[in-house]
Amino acid sequence: MPENFTLHPRLEADTITIGRFPETLVLLHRDARYPWVILVPTLPGIREIHELPHEVRHRLLDESCGVAAAMQALLGATKMNVAALGNMVPQLHLHHVARFEGDDAWPGAIWGAHPGLEYTAEALEARRGELRGAFAALPGFG
């Protein structure tokens, strides 16, 4: 990780680490309502995908697609929601939310729909473990 990179405090509080790609943190959101993985490029000072250098941007997309496909295959999600919003947390971060027909916000967007629901410590670890396993085959993940 670049020495001058620090994870935004809000992301630090809301997530736990699943693993990383060489230039990207892979985080699990603590909201148990939805399987929700966040990728954070570790290049400091980036707010928008279009601010990333061309090659970094393509690698991030490949990581994002790998994560989204692995989540969908593991969980049998109806739809993956992939988004870079960042109105509240300016540090670039890419949401990957596995959506299911009939989940708490279906078919609406999840942001602002419901307050977060805590995992039990066991369920959080189980979720992290199954996702770590599903991502293990992705190039560069560790």
Added chain:
Amino acid sequence: MPENFTLHPRLEADTITIGRFPETLVLLHRDARYPWVILVPTLPGIREIHELPHEVRHRLLDESCGVAAAMQALLGATKMNVAALGNMVPQLHLHHVARFEGDDAWPGAIWGAHPGLEYTAEALEARRGELRGAFAALPGFG
């Protein structure tokens, strides 16, 4: 456009065409609350970004970054929101929403926040025209 591609009726109803890249439609959403551009790859039967072939996916990202950067530069947006959701419209489409501190949904997400607000015919044409101008320099746009 591939002969077997048809724009989803909901996207057809909610947008007007700004232009296109060789494999991607560039649409303007009719909701006047937010400057809102939607990219739709014209490869039939695709629901998820990760279903796109590797090269197509990279070209779509380059188009998306070009559109987002041009919108932000033209409009002075505080933040670009870029998202592939598709819970209601399964055909893959990528939202690009220019967000401003104090806009109707700020700092929340726009989806489900407010009912759509109609442009006047003149304002819709003006918006389309200024965006077409801003996208004119993007490779492959026409």
